[in-house]
């Protein structure tokens with residue numbers, strides 16, 4: 292199967308400027324001093340533009356899609372503070388509802404879907420029973436050690452990417468009105484740093500962070516691995532699918548497809564941490580319009596997240612020192628976006644409430 296990127300790009304439009312203008316006009320008539328709701332006003336305009344309607348509809352079916360995959364670099368170079376088997380164990384934790392993403396989703400009335408894109412496990416061997424819809428579309432077991440070999444074949448990258456697009460389509464068809472990309476994969480901050488380093492023109496040391504909490508010696512190994520992978524990836528920077536193949540990972544390829552698929556379906560996205568920001572950088576290389584459908588939920592403490600957000604020109608909604616992934620940062624930001632929509636939708640206008648507007 293090959294992915295027709297041109298056809299996908301052709302389906303990506305810009306959000307609705309008329310709805311945005313109507314939102315700005317309505318904001319100016321609400322019972323508050325002009326501009327007094329600060330960034331909530333800006334977010335409400337964005338939501339109207341993305342939904343193509345003013346006032347905005349309540350967000351009723353927010354879906355977190357956790358894309359799980361392992362990364363060979365965690366085994367060969369030991370770039371994580373935690374062992375690789377945690378990826379599969381956490382997938383089971385997500386399914387049982389015990390992870391941070393489950394708790395935060397429940398708090399917000401959002402739901403979580405987990406997809407095994409490339410977890411390095413055979414579930415039956417492990418003696419675990421995993422629902423068919425979680426494993427059905429698995430692309431491979433783990434991704435290659437990107438400091439020395441490709442993450443996967445081009446065919447696998449395209450299959451993973453197409454899976455992401457398909458997930459976006461399925462979710463939107465099922466009524467999703469906001470998508471949150473979540474990541475789970477020990478070692479995944481390494482390919483995220485590689486991609487971000489390449490697309491923001493920074494060296495390895497500037498984009499490598501502490502991930503799950505690595506010590507100095509591990510940081511040095513991780514930085515060397517990122518440097519080597521960046522060397523391998525530099526030549527294919529201009530070809531997003533080749534970049535994903537060479538130094539990405541199947542889960543990151545799927546996330547890239549998900550972000551573009553959401554844009555093609557005119558569906559807003561709240562980005563999360565380093566992995567979704569790296570996928571967003573790749574997706575932006577495919578379509579510059581796609582970015583207009585995304586908001587940055589939060590600024591992770593990882594240096595590559597800040598670099599990527601800067602390049603994407605996205606100002607995060609919250610900056611709470613989170614460094615977890617899974618979609619958690621986006622879920623912490625979600626109530627702010629919900630509040631922005633609610634004020635624009637539900638506040639009385641000066642006319643309705645009989646409140647005197649400012650003198651013209």
Ligand SMILES: Cc1cc2ncn([C@H]3O[C@H](COP(=O)(O)O)[C@@H](O)[C@H]3O)c2cc1C
Nearest residue numbers: 371373474475476477478479480502503616
């Ligand atoms: C228990 C646990 C739960 C997690 N949930 C998300 N991550 C996050 O941390 C990992 C990336 O960091 P690094 O590159 O340093 O391995 C990914 O699994 C990411 O999803 C977790 C990590 C752990 C250990």
Ligand SMILES: O=C(O)c1cccnc1
Nearest residue numbers: 502564565591614615616
């Ligand atoms: O902020 C993130 O997204 C992050 C940080 C560390 C590990 N995993 C994810």
